[in-house]
Amino acid sequence: MFSKRDFLSLADLTPAEFNEWLHYAIELKREWKAGGNPPLLKNKTLGMIFTKPSLRTRVSFEMAMRHLGGHALYLGPEEIGLGKRESVADVARVLSRFVDGIMARVFAHSDLVTLAQFSRVPVINGLSDASHPCQALGDMITIYEQRGALKGVNVSFIGDANNVATELTYACAYSGAHMTLGCPAQYQLGAEELAKAQWIAAQTGGSVTQINDPRAAIEAADVVYTDTWISMGQEAEAAVKMPVFMPYQVNAQLMSYARPDTIVMHCLPAHRGQEITDEVADHANSAIWDQAENRMHAQKAILVKLLK
Numbered sequence: 001m002f003s004k005r006d007f008l009s010l011a012d013l014t015p016a017e018f019n020e021w022l023h024y025a026i027e028l029k030r031e032w033k034a035g036g037n038p039p040l041l042k043n044k045t046l047g048m049i050f051t052k053p054s055l056r057t058r059v060s061f062e063m064a065m066r067h068l069g070g071h072a073l074y075l076g077p078e079e080i081g082l083g084k085r086e087s088v089a090d091v092a093r094v095l096s097r098f099v100d101g102i103m104a105r106v107f108a109h110s111d112l113v114t115l116a117q118f119s120r121v122p123v124i125n126g127l128s129d130a131s132h133p134c135q136a137l138g139d140m141i142t143i144y145e146q147r148g149a150l151k152g153v154n155v156s157f158i159g160d161a162n163n164v165a166t167e168l169t170y171a172c173a174y175s176g177a178h179m180t181l182g183c184p185a186q187y188q189l190g191a192e193e194l195a196k197a198q199w200i201a202a203q204t205g206g207s208v209t210q211i212n213d214p215r216a217a218i219e220a221a222d223v224v225y226t227d228t229w230i231s232m233g234q235e236a237e238a239a240v241k242m243p244v245f246m247p248y249q250v251n252a253q254l255m256s257y258a259r260p261d262t263i264v265m266h267c268l269p270a271h272r273g274q275e276i277t278d279e280v281a282d283h284a285n286s287a288i289w290d291q292a293e294n295r296m297h298a299q300k301a302i303l304v305k306l307l308k
């Protein structure tokens with residue numbers, strides 16, 4: 001009845017669409033740096049549901065809407081009580097009568113699926129326990145800027161094969177890049193996600209490999225990427241996870257096995273002294289601040305593609 005498109009995972013796109021969105025984001029960034037974007041989303045509104053904290057996702061979406069002539073509305077956990085004060089389906093039914101798009105950050109990915117099912121307007125995944133597709137789209141802008149290409153680039157993810165790693169793997173697969181995940185055996189990418197990523201990579205000339213040795217994982221890397229070992233909602237697992245992940249810390253010693261020009265990325269927030277050390281995060285080869293900025297340019301492309 002209502003024609004709309006949601007964005008819950010990069011895996012929902014075709015390789016051609018992925019490239020189109022990515023290059024549109026790069027074009028919007030160039031345009032923004034040259035003086036500003038036209039008001040492509042004039043008078044459009046984005047409702048932003050957050051059940052977890054955020055700096056980058058909230059501010060980048062809010063600024064993206066503002067730069068495009070629209071408006072974003074922050075709805076924190078206290079206002080909505082998603083699934084507590086009111087059912088997820090009812091929130092979707094009501095909110096989508098008011099706004100032109102919904103961005104949601106949730107715990108259970110199934111909450112996003114329910115929001116999408118009952119919303120009349122597009123639903124965008126602003127992070128779930130399973131995936132963080134907006135992050136991955138922005139990250140490919142950064143890798144492209146740093147390496148001048150995506151096809152054939154060696155990207156290594158070190159640490160917990162989590163929500164960020166999952167979508168980054170899809171993004172690398174779409175790009176024809178070679179993704180190596182160096183993760184502890186019990187924290188690797190799930191079989192389904194791995195198969196999906198390898199299926200995508202088979203169409204683009206990319207590859208996806210999982211190993212357990214962090215040193216071997218970074219030896220050929222153009223890009224080393226890490227993220228927290230304790231994602232939001234996993235705090236109770238910290239005592240178990242921390243010792244397992246210590247050998248996966250991205251520090252100067254580990255980076256000494258990579259090439260001298262290998263860049264380092266982190267989606268942030270960083271837990272300095274855990275998954276990454278100061279000397280690496282603040283090194284000249286660190287791309288993490290450009291990476292944070294590129295979130296905003298990626299959000300603009302996503303918003304225009306879905307809301308215009």
Ligand code: CP
Pocket residue numbers: 053054055056057058127135267268269
């Ligand atoms: N990288 C990221 O999504 O950051 P926030 O949690 O601050 O939004």
Ligand code: NVA
Pocket residue numbers: 127162163164227228230231232267268269
């Ligand atoms: N994996 C992290 C990403 C934060 C942006 C988390 O889910 O907490």
